[in-house]
Amino acid sequence: xxxxxxxxxxxxxxxxxxxxxxxxxxxxxxxxxxxxxxxxxxxxxxxxxxxxxxxxxxxxxxxxxxxxxxxxxxxxxxxxxxxxxxxxxxxxxxxxxxxxxxxxxxxxxxxxxxxxxxxxxxxxxxxxxxxxxxxxxxxxxxxxxxxxxxxxxxxxxxxxxxxxxxxxxxxxxxxxxxxxxxxxxxxxxxxxxxxxxxxxxxxxxxxxxxxxxxxxxxxxxxxxxxxxxxxxxxxxx
Numbered sequence: 368x369x370x371x372x373x374x375x376x377x378x379x380x381x382x383x384x385x386x387x388x389x390x391x392x393x394x395x396x397x398x399x400x401x402x403x404x405x406x407x408x409x410x411x412x413x414x415x416x417x418x419x420x421x422x423x424x425x426x427x428x429x430x431x432x433x434x435x436x437x438x439x440x441x442x443x444x445x446x447x448x449x450x451x452x453x454x455x456x457x458x459x460x461x462x463x464x465x466x467x468x469x470x471x472x473x474x475x476x477x478x479x480x481x482x483x484x485x486x487x488x489x490x491x492x493x494x495x496x497x498x499x500x501x502x503x504x505x506x507x508x509x510x511x512x513x514x515x516x517x518x519x520x521x522x523x524x525x526x527x528x529x530x531x532x533x534x535x536x537x538x539x540x541x542x543x544x545x546x547x548x549x550x551x552x553x554x555x556x557x558x559x560x561x562x563x564x565x566x567x568x569x570x571x572x573x574x575x576x577x578x579x580x581x582x583x584x585x586x587x588x589x590x591x592x593x594x595x596x597x598x599x600x601x602x603x604x
Contacts, residue, residue, distance in 0.1 A: 517575075
């Protein structure tokens with residue numbers, strides 16, 4: 368973690384427990400740096416106008432002034448729980464799930480104490496088994512979709528046969544419990560769906576690709592994917 372990332376993480380950590388304080392020693396251990404480094408970082412944040420404050424004396428420490436730190440959030444209790452459930456239920460292999468824990472901390476920090484406690488209690492009751500998509504593959508696919516760049520993949524079909532493809536990504540599709548990269552396959556010259564847990568390797572190309580949407584790639588692709596998964600489930604494959 369570089370210094371910029373650590374500065375953001377320090378603010379997130381203090382926001383998550385505001386208005387309670389954290390000691391310099393606790394923060395140093397949390398981020399595996401020296402107490403002097405943490406003290407210098409906190410001072411830099413304060414000088415930059417971030418509303419971090421220090422409470423001297425026993426039981427004191429650094430904290431964030433919540434009245435000035437966070438923008439207003441207009442979520443009902445039910446909406447907050449819906450967001451929390453979605454974040455907690457995201458598998459490690461779900462696209463863009465890496466940012467989930469930080470988003471959860473910010474959600475809890477933006478809510479009142481009663482609602483935040485309800486959110487925490489709910490997330491403790493949600494458990495998801497680890498996904499099978501390799502982390503480096505997932506990160507590459509995420510970048511390809513977000514940046515609209517061509518991506519090379521090594522893909523295994525249902526029978527385990529591998530092939531190499533260059534794909535112009537159009538988006539991501541969730542169907543029947545699986546995630547798919549939807550894109551224009553240059554090898555097949557057609558829209559195709561690639562199950563993320565069958566992508567064995569992926570490399571991002573520097574080449575930008577045309578903006579594509581799932582309906583534009585193949586209007587019945589999503590339905591065909593769902594039908595295939597349903598048939599596979601019925602056959603016990």
